[in-house]
Amino acid sequence: MAEYPGGPVILPAVGAFVTSVRDGQTGTVTGHEGGRLSVTWPSGRVTRVARADVRCGLSAGQVVQDQPRSLRPSLGEGRVLDVRTLGGREQALVEFWTTGERQWLPWEQLVPVWSAQSLFEQGVTPLAGFAERFRLRHLALALQHWHRTTGALAQVDIDPLPHQLHLVQRILQSGNLNWLIADDVGLGKTIEVGLLLAALRARGLRRFLLVVPAGLTRQWQAELRTRFGMTQAVIYGQDFEISDPAQWPLFEVVIASMDRLKHERHLDLARQSGRWDVVVFDEAHRLSRSLYGLTYQTSERYALAATLRALTENVVLLSGTPHQGNIDRFEALLELLRPGPVWRERIARLRLEPQLLAGLVIRNRKADVTDAQGNFIFKGKVTRAVTAPQNEPEEVFDRALRRYLKQGYDASRENRKAIAIGFVMTIYRKLAASSVAAIQGALERRLLRLQRQEPAAVQPGPAQPDDPDDGSPFVEADEQVSGTRSEFFSGETEMLRGLIGLARELRTHDTKLQAFTQTLIGGILAGNPDERVLIFTEYRSTQDYLVQTLNGLAPGRVDVIHGGQTLEERAAAIAHFEESGQFLVSTEAGGEGFNLQRRCRVLVNYDLPWNPMRLVQRVGRLYRYGQEKPVVVFNLSVSGSLDDEILRQMYTRLDAVAADLASVADEYREGLQEDIVGEVASFLDVSTILAEAATHTPSRTQARIEEALERARQAARQQDDLLRHSSGFDPDALRGELPVGEAHLTAFVDGMFGQLGVTVTHRLHAGQVWEIKLPEDLQRQLNLNQNQRVAFNRHAASKHRATLLDSRSALLGFLFETAGTYAFSGHVAQTPLGEGGTAGAVLRWQDDRGRPLSERFVVLRRQQDGVTVNPPAFSRDLLQPAVDTPGIPSLTVQAWPAFETALHDLLAAGASDDLHPDGYLVTGVAWNAD
Template sequence: MIEFQESNQRLWLPWQRLRQVRGVQHAFNLGRFEKESGEERQRLRLLSWAIQLWNENTGALATFDVDPLPHQIHLVHHIIASGHYNWLIADDVGLGKTIEVGLLLHAAMARNEANRVLIITPAGLTRQWKEELFAKFGFEGFRIYGDDFHINDPRDWKKEDYVIGSMDRMKQGDNLDTLLRADDWDLVIVDEAHRLSRRQYGNKLDASQRYAMLHKLRRRTQSILLLTATPHQGKQDSFSGLLELLSPERKSEIRTLALNPEIIGDMVIRNYKADVTDMDGNFLFHGKTVRQIEVPLSQEAVEFDKQLREYLRKGYSAQADTGKTTGRAIGFVMTVYRKLAASSVAAIHTALQRRLERLRGQESQSFNSLDDERYQGEQEEADIQKTQASPFFPGEEGILQGLIEKAASLEANDTKLHAFMDGLVETVIKENPKEKILVFTEYRSTQQWIKAALDDRFGPGSCVLIHGGMDMQERRDAIASFEEEDGAQFLVSTEAGGEGINLQHRCHIMVNYDLPWNPMRLVQRVGRLYRYGQQKRVVVFNVHQSDSADEQVLNILYDRLESVAQDMASVQQYEFNDAMKEDVLGELADLVDIEGVLAEAANNKLERTSERINEALERARSAASAQKELFEHAASFDSAEVAGELEITLDHLQAFVEGMGNIIGYQILEKTHKGLVWQIRLSDRAMDELGVSRTRYTLTFDRILAAKKPEWLPMNMDNWLFKSLLKRARQYDFGGVTVFGKEYHSQAIVAAVARWQNDRGRRARQELAIVALENGATTLNPVWFGHWLIERKTPCDAVETEKAERKAILDQAGSRVEQFIAQQSTQALLPDQMQWISAGWSAEPAGAQ
């Protein structure tokens, strides 16, 4: 029985097919040092191991179209180092959760730990996840359950190893039953995990269907990864429920979380915009400026607002006088009408017309219903058209007729639209005629109104739309047009663009034509531009008519929200910056229960409503403070975490490829694109060793160029040439096992792979361990070693060595690596054996350069 340490396999093999290979320890003990470029081969051998293990522990050398950021690499490293994948990733909006998942999947696949993966998302995000995993990482195997394939027999699940599914489809009885009869999954990933709600009433727990589905599915996987930027939401019971999904065996600890909050450090990772940096240590976010565009109401608009509020009061009174179901429906319509009026005169005009047509039994065009929580405004527009065909209260039809006439008059001279077009858009365009502008609104009717005005002023094709009624291809085409140099200049989006659409590369100006009643939606809107990759300061314009009653309430809400966020951010222990305020603002917006406050505003004076807003914000402040205290125990970006490890850079990759050319037999003809693109020519020997028939190839070390030029060979772990070179350099026959060297900065170095296993005997982690020895002292992964790997080595003469001294060095190195394995061991990471891969004796005294 033979153990293959690299692949973690044990196989019974015929002894006649085996040959004995003496290991590093044996050769070093006997003083059998290699000649003929031994030190250069050692450098390439160790580089090969370093590159492979760095990728295995971070996924950073995968194929994707952006360079990973430090917090993303370290997040994956932290999860891999923990020995399990049961984590809640709670990074701020805009920090790249798709990239983090892609990196983690790549690392897990490299470790043979992600052979069956299930990704569960909201319905509107299934296609996006599939496309982004393919576009960014080249993962071709993911298919969408219910769209790309169906399961009629549970045995058919054997054909599907990489699945994306809607949580609302999978929670349904038949679908769930079939899913639970599939083979176990290696990893289950849940996006928007805060939608898995579970509430506690006294000693009773009430779980949603989504939560119940995950609770049952938890038994069919060893690992579950939860993703959400808003994991707590001020609801301790739901948050505890998520933690119990991660670690069911720690239920009793989780239910006493207030007494032991430090346990979330084993389960939750949270990175903040205020903390993350690029590779050079520069903060990623350049801040944002918010400007208010005040639009005063005309006397005619004031009269319309009064009459509309009178209509709403009659509706709310009718709600109180009717049955529970009917009353709730009337109240819903009245609330939506208020939102529509705050959005645009066109939106309320259209809605009132449709209400009158329904009362008169006339058919009207309507929007399709959208079963997606993200498209709240469009869903409301669709739902109010299904109301009862009888009057809500006596005389409703006559009041509607008067309101419609006044709305038509206002629409003909829309002061809000004029302020938007003449005061805002024209000013921006005058400053920069090619400036791109993103416009947000909650409602489709307002969206059409804005588009018509922009097309009329700037010509057809100047404006494109995104809304919930479009399929993914239509949305993709709209974004492509907006991002083209000479494409559409304006993009008007409903809340369909509030999640999952990233426009930071071509645009930094955003207009909120209306303010959403849910403040969290405003944070999500801004997140489309205020995210990694934005090179300019984001400018946000809020357009509102502050004289109307509901606009006054919204204005108070957002002013107070901004003020509280500023105060809370200013008392943090760090120096204040805009990104920190964004962190706090996002937390507050998620916690404020403003719907109830605004629902009462129709019947209360502004002073009372203002008091209610203050009360709501005070509760949110208290909840945010408690939440922040709790999340201080969560794991987060810490550059010191990998300080003792060798981080692989572009220089290492290029040094490896260049060095292997001298040994394998290929010539670098030319380096272009600032040294990121190489032209190489293979010798006959290299062609034979690599098994190819072509002599010339173009290599690239730039991810963006590789994405644009698929015929070029990207130098990463998904490329056949790069993988062939790595494999060749690790083979025993390649050499570099025991050598003399001139530049060790120490008496000797010994290299090993330190390994850990889980409680099922499967490999959980492995790290490169370089031990430098000098005067009886050992140093693990010395700081000079990363640079040593980059420079090509030249042969040197042998020196006299004592066998006893060599043995003592190996013993010391072995003890140091065993100590390292023990220090890194946890309940999830159990010590495994080490593997010696190289050893070298210095041909010069330490420091003699």
């Protein structure tokens, strides 16, 4: 600091541009001495001048480097946008490309540097070694852009699929973070959200709230922690409680059950949680709001969503079935994405302007998605029906049970106050269709209830507005239904005794169990004795019945999962099944949220659920990404049983309807039928038909099924016609991007180690783990020991106790930072990488408030027929060290306008209603020698 009349003043940094206040010449500061400046002028003359004799020499358009006098990190390179004087001080407005921020700074700390474009235009001859530094500089840029637009470096062993990368890029490059993701079951929605959140964290966003079904909170936490390293992800109400709203800022990534959060006490706390960067709703179709006449009926869940919407600018909704045959509900979801009267009017015109959905909804279908090589990733599904014929004792029991159920239903209709009797009768029908063990246990509990007058285990009641369409997710509780203390009808006790006696006799000759063990399991294992089999049932009693039988066939190789287990117990059972088990028997409640596609392809439905979407969800445990074989599904039923016959007919017709819809699609694709099965099933209300079947003739019941299927078909058509206007996976969409992957990360690290003197002493485990030695200066800078073991994917890092080189790695962050500094150079190079002339650039778009929202890293290669964007050959060249090629440059300054035109065309192509061109920065120019 030096004193002059008017107050203290900062001396300009060495290298700063100054302008003489006497003659207006601009020179460069080359030194300080005694409060005076040494300045070199354009003529080459060097003079010593007082600080008061010079002022800011910067002008708009110049590229500068921030050189802070404090210990804060440098803001890097930026471009001067304007210069002003305030309070006698001159300042420059600089836009920094690493952050996208624009800041007014003291001009004295800004040193002009040569941009890549100016170096090229001035004909600067690249020095030896610049080719390799050019390669490493652009590898760093490509890898960081890859992470910022996909989140891929948050977990380099995820191996994201093209549709997942495309989805994240579509959202991030749209300029708007409010989207409905309507992917089919099994396409990796947790990976998509994890990638999106990781990319947003790289952009500086921190507070994320995920509102999910209660049964999925632990699964979401495990995915975010293990796959994306978000160890701070905590579950509200389980991992932490809030006693004072001031505690909310302590938690950055929060997972909450939507049914916990909707209650007033928790909702009041949520209102005081502060601003969230992004709020994610899983199973968003549960956020229901329906229009009745001119009045909206809003569920508690939707009210919760509206409350949280006011706390964030960005909402992401997840639902495989967002429409559900109800346009009002669908529009209500869209209004959560785009609130306000203007958008309400636009959404109301959705039927007339369905193209609106392209900027609101992303929908990927199993039939469309491919791997990186363009191969379809789903290998198909085969469904086979296995029918067990009733024997005489089973027919006798079935007739007796029907008489009992009929009297129960009659009693329910005769006495309106006894409506719960009908509920119990329906539960008994489901249990009977499951297994003789399930219905026997229920009847015995009912009889015990009447004899001992014990409190009812479950008191059935009307469904609440927010209950799932298929009832409670923990349907195992149905088994505990025992009804009131008094008889449902006169003589019930005697009927129960007779039924229980018949049921006990059936245990010794259960044809359904025999078909399961001998025909089904025997046939499966005959083809492959080591085949793993997943078996689904709705009820614990049936599960116990099957486990007892299977343990006799394969001792020690039978595992179970059910709703009464902890997440850890379920995970242990799955791990044992995949490692050394053979049979995994799961109840509906236990099976929610787990995936087994890696080691299992055979599914047996011991009982068929009344809600067809449950069957689709069961199949989704195996028929999802990562399944390398066709999935085989066996549906077991009993001929002669009324409910089994209805369900079997219904599922057969459902497959037929889906096949018909698939065959008339605009472009038939293998696997489309499976997509449509789930789509139609989501609209199919079978419970009502089955509930009425006890009093209807078989022909009337069949007619009702056909009517329901026709309504479901029409609803599916309506949804498909509407959602076909959504954004979806386009195999060609990513072909315009520069291909980048884990191999580029390895090549970058290897090259930077060579530049910085890091020694790789051993490359272990097929090159996945490196043992390295750091030079002393890096040890001090990074505060690390000399010897390090690093890995390039999380599995190898965990298995071999190595440090993962991901987005949180201090070492990788230092390598990126070093490669991007001005001192590292590499802005220009003469190398075969350049061929006919190559330029790298970062393009950026902003919102209507001037905030940077979207960016793209591109490589432009000039050829005889024009400029090519992101040539794949350049991506391959980046994997090998680059060499200098001295000689006469093949590229002249006259070639530059072609690059500039291409950059402006790209900015125009990326603009939209939400995105406006923000500019570009040329990161490097390379050319070859003639």
